[in-house]
Amino acid sequence: MSDDKTSRTANILDVARLAGVSHQTVSRVLNDLPNVRPVTRARVEQAIAQLRYSPSPAARALVTRRTRTIGLVTPGASDFGPTSTAMHFNVAARAARYSVETVSSLDADAAGVRSIVEGLLRQRVDAIVLVVVDADVLEAVRGLDLSIPVVAAASVARRSPLIVSIDQYRGARAAVRHLAELGHERILHLAGPQRAPDAIERVRGWRDELAARRLEVVEPLHGDWSAASGYRLGADLDVAPDSAVFVGNDHMAIGLMSALRERGLRVPEEVSVVGFDDVPEAGYLYPALTTVRQDFAALGELIMQKVLVAVEEPESATADTPLPTHLIVRQSTRPVTR
Structure with a gap:
């Protein structure tokens, strides 16, 4: 890549990568803010010079x-x-x-x-x-x-x-794939609210993974993300031995497991359960909850x-x-x- 090309395409993220710092540090140097070590400031300025980076005039005008x-x-x-x-x-x-x-x-x-x-x-x-x-x-x-x-x-x-x-979609597919690979052929879904983007993408991933494996699709039931809604849905959920449930989030999964326990159904011996989020309590439940972690x-x-x-x-x-x-x-x- 030529120098002219570099000067036209370099941006604040390129400077951060070359200098080995965060984009926030580059921003502090550009705006002459304190709390940047001299050696770090020098490294950022060297990267700016090497890339011939300069914020656009419009952006500089906005800064003021x-x-x-x-x-x-x-x-x-x-x-x-x-x-x-x-x-x-x-x-x-x-x-x-x-x-x-x-x-x-x-x-x-x-x-x-x-x-x-x-x-x-x-x-x-x-x-x-x-x-x-x-x-x-x-x-x-x-x-x-x-x-x-x-x-x-x-x-x-x-x-x-x-x-x-x-990536809610691929997270949901990973959850369903895990249950299918354990041998479950009937994988139900307790979903979040119907208008929630996270819930929509998780339902889409659940459907697509079931379709790819030619497994039965039972229309999902929708809760409101709360443990109470998971408990309410779990009280009447049509689960048979060796069923599995992919739950829209961990709190609903906690409510579901409580309802299943009251019905005399053991997790995971009779029903496998997977949640979503990896809330701090998930690893300390009994049994500890399999889930999808988000960063x-x-x-x-x-x-x-x-x-x-x-x-x-x-x-x-x-x-x-x-x-x-x-x-x-x-x-x-x-x-x-x-």
Whole structure:
């Protein structure tokens, strides 16, 4: 690659990789902020010179008017995934010397979301981050004509430079694959809310893995992510010996296992159960819960990375592959014995 080509394509992430630092550190050097060690600053400046990197004039103009504040819109519920995402995003934002103005949204309608966004705009935030638990919220915000970037944490099939996610679809397929490879031929699904993007993608993965293996599809039952809804659905769930249940999240799985125990059905001897999230309690249940782990720390960091690029180098923004999940096998699943 020629020097001219490098100078045209280099962005803040290229500088960070070459200097062996985070993009937040590069941003601090570019904006002449404190708390950067001299040796680190020199390494970043050397990478800037080597790549002939220079922020675009438009981005530099924006820097002078920035408040270094990000508006964070979170759902009103305290579910583990959205709460963890918001927490780790706040950590990443502080590391980049940004403050975060957090607003919880109880309304999923366009008017409610618009009101929250307009309130954040009056505070002159540099960007808005949206933690999406309802597909209607994402569509409502997409329909607004805003002068600042909006980065969404949302599990959707389409890719966008301003959408980040964890791969719910492949995580669900891994969970169902694990149960199928244990010999289960009837794999039920207790799903999350019907409009929740995470639930939609997990249902899609469950269906596709069953279809690929030519296994029976029994329409999923939908809960609300709570242990109470898992218990309620589990009380009447049509499970036969050697059935398995892929549950939309760990809290619903906890409720399900309690209901199965009250019905005299043993986990995993008679029913295998897999959850999703790997909440801190999952490894301490009896039996310990097999589940799909999500890296919320990495998600929070990726959201902040997208914000920095959108604010400082919008022309270099690219769509990313969703972050991977990891199947954690514990004692709530076991091979079928014929």
